[in-house]
Amino acid sequence: MSDKVFICRCEDLTQEEIEQAIDEGFTTLEELKCRLRLGMGPCQGRSCLSLARRILCKKTNKSTEEIKLPPSRPPEVPVSLGTLASD
Numbered sequence: 001m002s003d004k005v006f007i008c009r010c011e012d013l014t015q016e017e018i019e020q021a022i023d024e025g026f027t028t029l030e031e032l033k034c035r036l037r038l039g040m041g042p043c044q045g046r047s048c049l050s051l052a053r054r055i056l057c058k059k060t061n062k063s064t065e066e067i068k069l070p071p072s073r074p075p076e077v078p079v080s081l082g083t084l085a086s087d
């Protein structure tokens with residue numbers, strides 16, 4: 001059995017990978033999202049962003065209020081599945 005702790009299961013990101021990115025200087029959730037695709041899977045970060053925020057708080061000695069969640073960017077207008085499936 002593996003000792004890996006998966007934080008973002010959609011993107012297969014482990015706690016170790018996130019901590020390594022923070023050590024490299026990526027110290028906001030937005031930067032971690034750009035670097036690692038954290039929160040960009042099918043659940044759009046519902047499972048992982050709060051866990052990653054806790055890791056970030058611990059590694060940077062910041063409070064949760066200081067670590068902002070990345071803005072959500074829903075589509076400007078609803079798009080039907082029929083539109084997406086058509087040419």
Ligand code: FES
Pocket residue numbers: 007008009010011038039040041042043044045046047048049
């Ligand atoms: S668990 Fe990270 S995007 Fe779904």
